[in-house]
Ligand code: 5GP
């Protein structure tokens with residue numbers, strides 16, 4: 001059972017996928033889209049999102065988990081192409097308390113500086 005809407009006309013990232021809102025593209029295929037974060041938190045900071053509207057990691061189920069697997073393949077490929085071998089971080093905030101500000105599943109990819117743990 002799934003409540004996925006393929007395209008939500010009120011969703012910021014759906015508008016980025018459709019081109020209604022411009023973005024700086026890093027990568028695109030039929031399943032996902034990667035673009036630079038508008039407010040970078042590291043020298044390298046881009047977002048990888050599914051083209052279909054999935055609200056967050058909490059909405060991943062058997063109907064869409066292949067999309068998430070594909071996104072992680074893309075992240076590995078981009079990390080190699082962009083020479084992020086010294087290290088990178090993949091983050092997906094889920095819900096208000098974790099700091100999710102856009103309710104369309106996205107994976108932050110951050111690199112190019114030393115990072116601390118735990119995150120804030
Ligand atoms: P969250 O806070 O949900 O984990 O991450 C949302 C991210 O989207 C933030 O890092 C924010 O800077 C980024 N963002 C918000 N609006 C836009 C936009 O219009 N364009 C781009 N490229 N990034 C955005």
Ligand code: ZN
Pocket residue numbers: 007008011012013014015052053054103104
């Ligand atoms: Zn969306």
